[in-house]
Amino acid sequence: xxxxxxxxxxxxxxxxxxxxxxxxxxxxxxxxxxxxxxxxxxxxxxxxxxxxxxxxxxxxxxxxxxxxxxxxxxxxxxxxxxxxxxxxxxxxxxxxxxxxxxxxxxxxxxxxxxxxxxxxxxxxxxxxxxxxxxxxxxxxxxxxxxxxxxxxxxxxxxxxxxxxxxxxxxxxxxxxxxxxxxxxxxxxxxxxxxxxxxxxxxxxxxxxxxxxxxxxxxxxxxxxxxxxxxxxxxxxxxxxxxxxxxxxxxxxxxxxxxxxxxxxxxxxxxxxxxxxxxxxxxxxxxxxxxxxxxxxxxxxxxxxxxxxxxxxxxxxxxxxxxxxxx
Amino acid sequence: xxxxxxxxxxxxxxxxxxxxxxxxxxxxxxxxxxxxxxxxxxxxxxxxxxxxxxxxxxxxxxxxxxxxxxxxxxxxxxxxxxxxxxxxxxxxxxxxxxxxxxxxxxxxxxxxxxxxxxxxxxxxxxxxxxxxxxxxxxxxxxxxxxxxxxxxxxxxxxxxxxxxxxxxxxxxxxxxxxxxxxxxxxxxxxxxxxxx
Amino acid sequence: xxxxxxxxxxxxxxxxxxxxxxxxxxxxxxxxxxxxxxxxxxxxxxxxxxxxxxxxxxxxxxxxxxxxxxxxxxxxxxxxxxxxxxxxxxxxxxxxxxxxxxxxxxxxxxxxxxxxxxxxxxxxxxxxxxxxxxxxxxxxxxxxxxxxxxxxxxxxxxxxxxxxxxxxxxxxxxxxxxxxxxxxxxxxxxxxxxxxxxxxxxxxxxxxxxxxxxxxxxxxxxxxxxxxxxxxxxxxxxxxxxxxxxxxxxxxxxxxxxxxxxxxxxxxxxxxxxxxxxxxxxxxxxxxxxxxxxxxxxxxxxxxxxxxxxxxxxxxxxxxxxxxxxxxxxxxxxxxxxxxxxxxxxxxxxxxxxxxxxxxxxxxxxxxxxxxxxxxxxxxxxxxxxxxxxxxxxxxxxxxxxxxxxxxxxxxxxxxxxxxxxxxxxxxxxxxxx
Ligand code: NA
Ligand code: NA
Numbered sequence: 001x002x003x004x005x006x007x008x009x010x011x012x013x014x015x016x017x018x019x020x021x022x023x024x025x026x027x028x029x030x031x032x033x034x035x036x037x038x039x040x041x042x043x044x045x046x047x048x049x050x051x052x053x054x055x056x057x058x059x060x061x062x063x064x065x066x067x068x069x070x071x072x073x074x075x076x077x078x079x080x081x082x083x084x085x086x087x088x089x090x091x092x093x094x095x096x097x098x099x100x101x102x103x104x105x106x107x108x109x110x111x112x113x114x115x116x117x118x119x120x121x122x123x124x125x126x127x128x129x130x131x132x133x134x135x136x137x138x139x140x141x142x143x144x145x146x147x148x149x150x151x152x153x154x155x156x157x158x159x160x161x162x163x164x165x166x167x168x169x170x171x172x173x174x175x176x177x178x179x180x181x182x183x184x185x186x187x188x189x190x191x192x193x194x195x196x197x198x199x200x201x202x203x204x205x206x207x208x209x210x211x212x213x214x215x216x217x218x219x220x221x222x223x224x225x226x227x228x229x230x231x232x233x234x235x236x237x238x239x240x241x242x243x244x245x246x247x248x249x250x251x252x253x254x255x256x257x258x259x260x261x262x263x264x265x266x267x268x269x270x271x272x273x274x275x276x277x278x279x280x281x282x283x284x285x286x287x288x289x290x291x292x293x294x295x296x297x298x299x300x301x302x303x304x305x306x307x308x309x310x311x312x313x314x315x316x317x318x319x320x321x322x323x324x325x326x
Numbered sequence: 327x328x329x330x331x332x333x334x335x336x337x338x339x340x341x342x343x344x345x346x347x348x349x350x351x352x353x354x355x356x357x358x359x360x361x362x363x364x365x366x367x368x369x370x371x372x373x374x375x376x377x378x379x380x381x382x383x384x385x386x387x388x389x390x391x392x393x394x395x396x397x398x399x400x401x402x403x404x405x406x407x408x409x410x411x412x413x414x415x416x417x418x419x420x421x422x423x424x425x426x427x428x429x430x431x432x433x434x435x436x437x438x439x440x441x442x443x444x445x446x447x448x449x450x451x452x453x454x455x456x457x458x459x460x461x462x463x464x465x466x467x468x469x470x471x472x473x474x475x476x477x478x479x480x481x482x483x484x485x486x487x488x489x490x491x492x493x494x495x496x497x498x499x500x501x502x503x504x505x506x507x508x509x510x511x512x513x514x515x516x517x518x519x520x521x522x
Numbered sequence: 523x524x525x526x527x528x529x530x531x532x533x534x535x536x537x538x539x540x541x542x543x544x545x546x547x548x549x550x551x552x553x554x555x556x557x558x559x560x561x562x563x564x565x566x567x568x569x570x571x572x573x574x575x576x577x578x579x580x581x582x583x584x585x586x587x588x589x590x591x592x593x594x595x596x597x598x599x600x601x602x603x604x605x606x607x608x609x610x611x612x613x614x615x616x617x618x619x620x621x622x623x624x625x626x627x628x629x630x631x632x633x634x635x636x637x638x639x640x641x642x643x644x645x646x647x648x649x650x651x652x653x654x655x656x657x658x659x660x661x662x663x664x665x666x667x668x669x670x671x672x673x674x675x676x677x678x679x680x681x682x683x684x685x686x687x688x689x690x691x692x693x694x695x696x697x698x699x700x701x702x703x704x705x706x707x708x709x710x711x712x713x714x715x716x717x718x719x720x721x722x723x724x725x726x727x728x729x730x731x732x733x734x735x736x737x738x739x740x741x742x743x744x745x746x747x748x749x750x751x752x753x754x755x756x757x758x759x760x761x762x763x764x765x766x767x768x769x770x771x772x773x774x775x776x777x778x779x780x781x782x783x784x785x786x787x788x789x790x791x792x793x794x795x796x797x798x799x800x801x802x803x804x805x806x807x808x809x810x811x812x813x814x815x816x817x818x819x820x821x822x823x824x825x826x827x828x829x830x831x832x833x834x835x836x837x838x839x840x841x842x843x844x845x846x847x848x849x850x851x852x853x854x855x856x857x858x859x860x861x862x863x864x865x866x867x868x869x870x871x872x873x874x875x876x877x878x879x880x881x882x883x884x885x886x887x888x889x890x891x892x893x894x895x896x897x898x899x900x901x902x903x904x905x906x907x908x909x910x911x912x913x914x915x916x917x918x919x920x921x922x923x924x925x926x927x928x929x930x931x932x933x934x935x936x937x938x939x940x941x942x943x944x945x946x947x948x949x950x951x952x953x954x955x956x
Contacts, residue, residue: 007562007823014691040823040825042822042823042825045691046822046827046874047818047819047822047823048573048815048816048818048819048822048870049573049819050573050576050577052452052576053569053572053573053576056443056569056572057569057572060565060568060569061565062562062565062566062568062569071452072452074452075449075450075451075452075459076443076444076447076449077447078450113447143369145365145369145371148373148454149452149453150452150453150454151453151454151455151456153454154373154454163365163369163371164371164373164454165365165371165373166371166373166374166375166376166377166453166454167376167766168376168581168582171582171766171767171768173693174693174695174696174760174766175763175766177763178760178761178762178763178764179763180365180763180764180765180766301450301456304448305447305448341798344797344798344801344802345794345797345798345801347797347801348794348796348797348798348800348801349797351587351588351591351775351797351800351801352591352775352793352797354584354588354772355588355591355772355775355776355779356772356776357772358765358768358769358772358773359772359773359775359776361769362759362764362765362769362772362773365764366764375769376581376768377581379581379584379768380578380579380580380581380584381579382584383578383579383580383581383583383584383587383808384575384578384579386587386801386804386805386808387578387804387805387808387809387812388578389801389805390801390802390804390805390806390808391805391809393798393801393802393805394801394802394805394806394809397802399802399803399805399806400545400546400547400806400809401545401546401547401806401810401860401862401863402543402544402545402546403540403541403543403546403858403859403860403903404543405541405858405902405903406541406542406543407542407543415543418542418543418544419543421542421543421544422542422543422544422545422548425544425545425548425552426544426545426548429547429548429551429552429813432570433570433571433574435571436568436570436571436574437571437574437575438571439568439571440571440572440574440575443572462579463575466575466578501543
């Protein structure tokens with residue numbers, strides 16, 4: 001019935017594949033977990049919810065479960081952004097280690113400040129560069145205009161001599177096409193579904209982050225379930241998390257092939273961007289830039305809210321990634 | 327012809343803050359044009375033009391709501407109302423003033439709690455400028471509070487006019503007739519021709 | 523998820539509250555609040571503050587006040603009289619004479635104004651006294667002005683397109699490009715109709731205005747430059763990749779400021795009048811947008827769009843049938859509602875249907891704008907009819923209504939053309955954004 005239905009705000013409907021996975025999961029959740037629950041699932045943009053409002057809405061209880069874009073939601077607490085700072089985890093394996101290391105502290109803070117609990121943490125996939133001019137190495141970014149959407153990303157781009165330009169996501173495609181910006185950063189799959197290869201020529205698989213997402217549940221809703229039901233639901237969400245990680249890894253490999261006209265392209269639109277070979281030195285320079293410019297910015301904003309940020313991060317993500325905030 | 331006392335008291339202030347919002351729009355135009363030219367010719371980006379634009383829009387809305395109310399510019403559908411007998415029309419004009427006031431008070435209240443949350447969390451705009459969110463939101467809430475003040479004053483005044491059976495209820499809280507609107511438009515064009 | 527019946531009741535409640543003369547924004551908000559309290563509980567209502575901030579703090583919507591400001595500056599710079607006079611010099615010999623000027627002047631002004639109502643008021647003020655002087659047929663005159671001015675929202679820039687683009691996540695640059703060709707085609711259809719009527723019944727067209735020497739005509743061409751220059755600035759900056767659509771509006775404002783200075787009309791008093799007018803109109807629109815987005819939030823959670831999509835799916839089986847259904851829906855609704863409010867209130871329920879049936883969102887945006895143009899000149903409530911009658915200030919509004927009727931038929935024919943040849947709308951954006 002309408003009262004007991006779980007109200008769920010899903011991810012953005014443009015992320016068609018992830019939304020399809022989510023939708024199928026939520027609609028089958030009651031049966032799969034053996035817990036009697038109704039379901040009211042809508043992608044967040046369909047119900048006019050903006051990503052940065054997610055944590056406030058969860059706390060207020062206007063949704064029971066939300067698919068949260070952690071980068072955007074960190075507006076209300078920079079601590080959460082610590083899970084996936086620009087330049088820290090440059091491949092999916094390293095990212096998973098960092099996420100697992102941070103999970104406990106993340107969940108504790110979410111419960112304490114926003115009355116919500118972590119169910120899943122998973123990435124969209126490596127955030128890579130789509131450029132409309134010949135870019136072979138990081139040095140070629142010098143003097144180019146690159147779309148940026150976070151403070152740490154702007155700092156990193158400036159570190160490499162690029163000019164960060166802020167643009168709304170929906171304006172990036174026309175901006176790339178008309179040369180308002182030279183490069184945009186997103187995942188291979190998102191870029192492919194958004195047709196970015198139509199307006200860009202060079203594909204740099206140089207990952208600066210994984211764009212971590214999460215499914216969080218309102219704590220009051222969670223406590224309404226019996227411990228037995230909670231265990232069943234938690235197990236079900238673990239399978240969702242694994243599914244989304246697998247999807248991020250396989251689909252992005254496949255999308256890279258499609259963007260660059262490779263043989264193994266099957267599930268995405270095929271384009272013919274030039275695949276740029278990344279020198280190992282450039283990977284290392286990203287990490288170095290993270291330590292030099294990104295971590296200090298985050299340290300200052302996060303410690304301003306909670307002085308324990310540095311210590312917590314060093315003990316968890318820092319240890320996993322072999323980096324430290326000083 | 328006597329003027330509306332609510333307008334007499336609050337009109338000048340409403341006009342002043344509407345002008346502030348107007349200068350915000352002008353500043354935004356100049357800033358964005360500069361951004362576009364710098365980006366094109368000097369490969370330089372000021373960054374944050376879009377963020378500033380968002381704040382200007384929020385401020386313009388909040389500051390303009392009250393001004394538009396005093397100018398009786400919030401869209402209402404007159405098609406049924408103008409065909410009703412005068413007594414019924416009076417009831418609906420009162421209903422309109424009361425319901426707008428209720429909504430304006432709700433807006434101001436929820437605006438305030440939004441600001442309070444931003445202060446509590448020390449929220450930053452999720453953009454390269456890292457603006458503390460309470461700063462633009464405080465300006466926004468001030469505008470919403472002023473809108474609530476004007477709307478409540480108008481509703482109280484309309485209620486008094488309703489029970490004293492004053493014909494001014496229709497004049498000040500009825501739907502602006504097209505004649506009135508065109509008169510204003512003509513006045514603008516006239517002032518323009520006079521200047522030539 | 524609620525059924526079709528409660529959804530229909532909700533829609534009728536909203537319509538009823540609107541027709542009771544309560545401000546449109548309040549009607550939308552009250553309906554949303556009622557739905558939230560009945561089905562969702564208090565938390566969904568309390569989230570309103572954060573929702574409102576997110577909606578208002580949106581750079582894409584800043585294009586609305588910027589384009590309004592641009593129009594306000596231009597009207598006060600006195601470009602319209604000169605523009606009208608110069609167009610008359612060139613079009614006066616065509617059968618129908620000044621009637622063609624009305625359409626051409628409206629189209630030209632539309633290229634810098636985002637609103638049809640502003641276009642009607644501006645062109646009407648210049649055209650009606652001139653037309654009366656040369657003794658043109660009343661109905662044809664009034665109809666040509668009321669209908670010509672509707673082009674204000676079809677020829678870019680267009681406030682309706684900005685709102686549609688922002689609510690449906692459609693590229694505003696593409697929408698602008700898509701509106702240009704249909705705008706020109708519709709203007710030509712209007713002129714074709716005027717030409718035919720004037721040839722069949724020459725008495726309807728009045729006295730031909732006196733000839734102007736060729737050299738002077740050339741010199742006066744300067745007067746149609748300001749709107750053209752600003753149009754080129756705005757559209758050119760988008761096309762050349764200098765600016766995004768919202769940024770282009772700001773460039774247009776700076777251009778308009780330079781025009782007022784060049785025409786020696788700039789003064790602080792004039793600037794303040796333009797600002798106050800901009801703030802008033804923008805606030806009026808934004809209050810409706812905020813309330814409508816909240817309604818969107820509530821009906822989205824209630825699953826009304828899915829319910830409606832299913833219902834439409836059971837009546838219509840092809841995109842063509844959906845479009846025909848929507849023509850009837852918007853034609854009827856357009857008789858009674860103000861266009862911007864109607865558009866904002868219906869996009870959340872119509873868009874999912876459009877997407878479900880695989881209709882191109884850019885094409886649909888143009889379709890929607892043409893239906894809004896129809897609504898502007900259909901009685902009993904047609905804003906352009908009222909404005910033209912108001913400017914005229916004598917006789918009966920029945921003259922305006924009857925004069926506009928043939929143009930309604932032409933607009934519906936235009937919708938038919940758009941359905942038969944979608945390329946009319948999609949060719950240009952396809953070329954500019956391949
Ligand atoms: Na226009
Ligand atoms: Na109408």
